[in-house]
Amino acid sequence: MDVQVVDYTATDAPQKFVESLRETGFAVLTNHPLSQDLVQSIYDNWLNFFNSPAKQDFLFDPEKQDGYFPPEVSEVAKGHEKKDIKEYYHIYPWGRIPADLESEITGYYEKASTLAGELLAWVEKNAPSEVAEGFSEPLPHMIEDTPNTLLRVLHYPPFTGEEEPGAIRAAAHEDINLLTILPAASEPGLQVKQKDDTWVDVPSKFGYLIINTGDMLQEASGGYFPSTSHRVINPAGGKSEKSRMSLPLFLHPRSEVVLSERHTQRSYLMERLKELGVV
Ligand SMILES: O=C(O)CCC(=O)C(=O)O
Numbered sequence: 520m521d522v523q524v525v526d527y528t529a530t531d532a533p534q535k536f537v538e539s540l541r542e543t544g545f546a547v548l549t550n551h552p553l554s555q556d557l558v559q560s561i562y563d564n565w566l567n568f569f570n571s572p573a574k575q576d577f578l579f580d581p582e583k584q585d586g587y588f589p590p591e592v593s594e595v596a597k598g599h600e601k602k603d604i605k606e607y608y609h610i611y612p613w614g615r616i617p618a619d620l621e622s623e624i625t626g627y628y629e630k631a632s633t634l635a636g637e638l639l640a641w642v643e644k645n646a647p648s649e650v651a652e653g654f655s656e657p658l659p660h661m662i663e664d665t666p667n668t669l670l671r672v673l674h675y676p677p678f679t680g681e682e683e684p685g686a687i688r689a690a691a692h693e694d695i696n697l698l699t700i701l702p703a704a705s706e707p708g709l710q711v712k713q714k715d716d717t718w719v720d721v722p723s724k725f726g727y728l729i730i731n732t733g734d735m736l737q738e739a740s741g742g743y744f745p746s747t748s749h750r751v752i753n754p755a756g757g758k759s760e761k762s763r764m765s766l767p768l769f770l771h772p773r774s775e776v777v778l779s780e781r782h783t784q785r786s787y788l789m790e791r792l793k794e795l796g797v798v
């Protein structure tokens with residue numbers, strides 16, 4: 520099955536959405552409640568921030584993980600050697616946020632988190648009963664009052680042709696969290712790995728909302744919902760004057776939430792961060 524593009528307002532949207540997640544790890548929503556104008560404004564305002572020296576005043580806190588992560592410290596995806604070609608800013612409601620950008624981005628964080636609760640309810644209602652019965656608490660409840668949900672503002676800089684050979688914007692990886700809510704980026708490049716191991720573009724028309732399953736939902740569902748590999752490929756021809764902006768919201772349960780017999784949110788995250796060499 521291809522990643523399905525689902526009209527959020529259709530009566531059968533929840534079933535179609537959940538079927539696409541089950542089959543591909545991804546689903547795409549149209550006519551959803553997150554305003555395209557708001558996303559565009561966030562992309563514009565944060566591109567200015569990334570292009571200004573002010574970002575150096577917000578260098579990330581290695582303990583708390585909020586703030587600005589420059590290209591030199593950007594992630595190396597699990598099993599890869601080269602750094603991704605990107606810089607980003609981690610927003611937590613309790614964390615540091617540049618004052619002039621704060622109300623817009625926290626407004627988005629709240630709206631997207633509210634929608635996320637609804638989508639988790641769709642997942643729970645449309646999962647087979649034996650899967651749903653395995654959840655330690657209702658899925659939407661897992662993220663209520665969580666301090667752990669992370670909004671990442673991502674900037675992939677224009678290409679100069681002098682990038683490190685073999686490096687790409689985002690190497691293949693899976694997300695760690697429950698679900699990721701990702702408005703279509705300002706430029707193409709997002710791909711998902713299919714069951715036959717081939718890569719295909721995720722439908723990413725500007726205005727679409729892309730949702731994908733992370734490892735924590737895979738863990739909590741005993742593998743029923745797969746957390747599929749995805750990546751962001753480089754601009755065609757290895758050159759582009761344009762920045763690429765994107766805005767994933769990584770939904771994380773509260774730290775003590777039990778995901779499975781083996782793991783709480785906290786123990787699972789620690790295990791993964793150790794694997795990544797981040798802690
Ligand atoms: O930039 C994108 O489109 C996807 C980013 C992503 O997959 C991530 O940051 O985990």
Ligand SMILES: [Fe+2]
Nearest residue numbers: 692693694749
């Ligand atoms: Fe991702």
